[in-house]
Amino acid sequence: MKALQYLNKYFSKYKWRILAGLLITVLSKLLALQVPRIIKESFNAVEDYLNGTITDLAIVKEALLMNVLLIVGLALLSGFFTFLMRQTIIVTSRLIEFDLKNEIYQQYQKLSLNFYKQNRTGDLMNRISEDVGKVRMYVGPAVMYTMNMIVLFAVGFTQMARVDLKLTLYTLIPFPLLSISIFILSRVIHKRSTIVQQYLSKLTTFNQEFFSGINVVKSYGIEASIIKDFDIISDLSKEKNINLQKANALFFPLMIFLIGISNLIVIYVGGNQYINGEIKSGVIIEFIMYVNILTWPVAVVGWVTSMVQQAEASQARINEFLDQEPEIKNDSETATEIHGKVTFKDVTFTYDDTNITALKNINFTVESGETLAILGKTGSGKSTIIELISRLYDTTKGTVLLDDKPIEKANLNDVRSQIGFVPQDPFLFSDTIGNNIKFGKEDATENEIIEAAKNAVIHSNISDFTNGYNTILGERGVTLSGGQKQRVSIARAIIKNPKILIFDDCLSAVDTETEEKILSNLEKVSKNKTTFIISHRVSSAKNADKIIVLDDGKIIQQGTHNQLITEKGYYKDLYEQQLLEKEF
Numbered sequence: 090m091k092a093l094q095y096l097n098k099y100f101s102k103y104k105w106r107i108l109a110g111l112l113i114t115v116l117s118k119l120l121a122l123q124v125p126r127i128i129k130e131s132f133n134a135v136e137d138y139l140n141g142t143i144t145d146l147a148i149v150k151e152a153l154l155m156n157v158l159l160i161v162g163l164a165l166l167s168g169f170f171t172f173l174m175r176q177t178i179i180v181t182s183r184l185i186e187f188d189l190k191n192e193i194y195q196q197y198q199k200l201s202l203n204f205y206k207q208n209r210t211g212d213l214m215n216r217i218s219e220d221v222g223k224v225r226m227y228v229g230p231a232v233m234y235t236m237n238m239i240v241l242f243a244v245g246f247t248q249m250a251r252v253d254l255k256l257t258l259y260t261l262i263p264f265p266l267l268s269i270s271i272f273i274l275s276r277v278i279h280k281r282s283t284i285v286q287q288y289l290s291k292l293t294t295f296n297q298e299f300f301s302g303i304n305v306v307k308s309y310g311i312e313a314s315i316i317k318d319f320d321i322i323s324d325l326s327k328e329k330n331i332n333l334q335k336a337n338a339l340f341f342p343l344m345i346f347l348i349g350i351s352n353l354i355v356i357y358v359g360g361n362q363y364i365n366g367e368i369k370s371g372v373i374i375e376f377i378m379y380v381n382i383l384t385w386p387v388a389v390v391g392w393v394t395s396m397v398q399q400a401e402a403s404q405a406r407i408n409e410f411l412d413q414e415p416e417i418k419n420d421s422e423t424a425t426e427i428h429g430k431v432t433f434k435d436v437t438f439t440y441d442d443t444n445i446t447a448l449k450n451i452n453f454t455v456e457s458g459e460t461l462a463i464l465g466k467t468g469s470g471k472s473t474i475i476e477l478i479s480r481l482y483d484t485t486k487g488t489v490l491l492d493d494k495p496i497e498k499a500n501l502n503d504v505r506s507q508i509g510f511v512p513q514d515p516f517l518f519s520d521t522i523g524n525n526i527k528f529g530k531e532d533a534t535e536n537e538i539i540e541a542a543k544n545a546v547i548h549s550n551i552s553d554f555t556n557g558y559n560t561i562l563g564e565r566g567v568t569l570s571g572g573q574k575q576r577v578s579i580a581r582a583i584i585k586n587p588k589i590l591i592f593d594d595c596l597s598a599v600d601t602e603t604e605e606k607i608l609s610n611l612e613k614v615s616k617n618k619t620t621f622i623i624s625h626r627v628s629s630a631k632n633a634d635k636i637i638v639l640d641d642g643k644i645i646q647q648g649t650h651n652q653l654i655t656e657k658g659y660y661k662d663l664y665e666q667q668l669l670e671k672e673f
């Protein structure tokens with residue numbers, strides 16, 4: 090129950106609704122439990138007439154009619170209160186479900202990049218949907234059935250004991266057996282449903298990866314082997330589901346069997362008491378009705394226990410994420426004005442998950458408004474530098490300074506809002522092209538969007554689409570080419586008008602002519618902005634104020650284009666090689 094304590098704050102938030110639910114439950118059950126007594130009185134009246142205690146038939150008939158009307162009235166009222174009970178408690182559980190989902194979602198937004206690397210998407214989705222659903226069963230139905238059971242049992246038992254204590258005790262003999270066996274069965278159901286849940290998670294993750302990689306699957310023609318893998322998981326999932334259903338199927342027969350035993354006891358013991366003249370026949374009918382009313386809450390004990398156990402397991406999984414502190418925290422609440430000077434001072438960085446030291450003792454300074462080009466072989470650490478500037482990670486050793494102060498001291502939101510980042514593999518949302526560009530500046534006007542698109546040399550492509558900037562992208566819309574996606578992503582960064590612009594190898598998918606155009610536009614746009622250009626092409630780097638060349642996480646060359654082409658090394662080789670390629 091420890092994990093579930095987390096939900097107490099929500100119980101406290103909705104305490105008045107829950108208390109109202111409790112009150113309504115008490116009323117509804119008090120009314121429902123009057124019915125057996127009224128039926129007993131009706132039977133007793135008939136019995137009294139038959140054995141001559143009452144002689145006036147009209148009185149008996151009138152009593153019967155009154156009782157029938159009373160029962161109908163009670164049933165209607167009790168039904169109305171049951172409706173209200175569900176309205177209060179189940180609605181409260183939906184409100185708590187809503188709050189909890191929002192809380193998890195907000196936490197997902199806060200958590201750092203590493204968290205997303207360590208956890209699979211299917212798992213993240215399951216915790217916010219399936220697990221929250223299980224927790225809702227605890228805050229809703231489990232609470233409602235528990236209230237129901239306590240009220241029914243307390244009131245029902247008192248009423249029965251008042252009528253006949255001996256018969257009450259006999260009637261209740263099978264009840265502990267009933268609750269113990271249902272408790273055991275519920276544990277089995279719980280274990281099996283946990284396994285079913287795990288397989289559901291595996292299936293979700295499998296499908297999610299398959300749909301994301303559909304291009305690769307189709308182009309490699311490996312559908313058959315994917316189907317085979319899917320069959321294996323889904324076969325196991327089916328087997329586990331059948332196992333669960335076998336246990337579920339035992340639930341009702343077991344309950345009906347034990348109710349039957351209780352009824353037999355009432356008939357046998359009550360029948361003997363009747364023969365001995367200790368009770369009237371109406372009491373037997375009354376007790377049979379109590380047995381049937383009380384069995385359900387007893388049976389529900391096991392079910393509720395299993396619901397609580399499942400909710401406990403789910404809440405523990407949710408807490409695991411909620412308790413995680415974001416690795417990158419915003420330590421400064423005060424606003425920070427960003428000018429854009431970036432300094433790396435003896436920076437070393439090791440990725441936790443792979444233990445790869447991607448940067449080793451890096452030192453450089455880029456003045457505000459300057460452009461730095463970063464070149465180097467693949468895997469040399471270029472993107473890692475960018476990740477440290479955007480504070481997606483913090484350094485392992487050394488310091489990144491922003492405007493001469495450690496970047497950790499700056500307000501994280503201000504840092505990120507002053508960075509326009511174009512990643513290597515741009516991501517566009519399933520939305521219109523215009524909205525994808527506006528993503529960088531929500532209140533951008535149409536003219537600003539067009540201006541940014543022109544600077545990214547994508548405007549004419551967009552204009553060629555029938556719906557222009559209103560063209561929908563993504564699953565149900567147009568698929569852009571790699572180069573077009575890169576340029577929309579560049580427009581998104583430009584429109585933001587940030588102090589720092591970062592282009593991570595984002596011109597790789599455009600031809601050299603378009604690259605030239607974009608670079609010349611960028612020169613205008615990036616005036617007074619600190620700009621980082623990562624590239625494998627000298628053409629992208631040559632106009633930069635500074636160039637650094639990385640190899641295996643270390644700076645092996647730095648200087649300007651004119652300096653580096655005269656220096657023996659990677660840059661000169663690359664320059665000559667690309668010059669030759671151009672000539673051919």
Ligand SMILES: Nc1ncnc2c1ncn2[C@@H]1O[C@H](COP(=O)(O)OP(=O)(O)OP(=O)(O)O)[C@@H](O)[C@H]1O
Nearest residue numbers: 440442443445447466467468469470471472473474
């Ligand atoms: N998120 C990560 N987790 C663990 N290791 C990583 C991660 N990202 C990069 N690495 C490793 O760090 C090293 C540097 O990677 P980085 O992406 O910075 O290189 P790069 O120079 O940008 O390469 P490319 O030109 O191919 O984009 C590589 O060995 C890579 O495998």
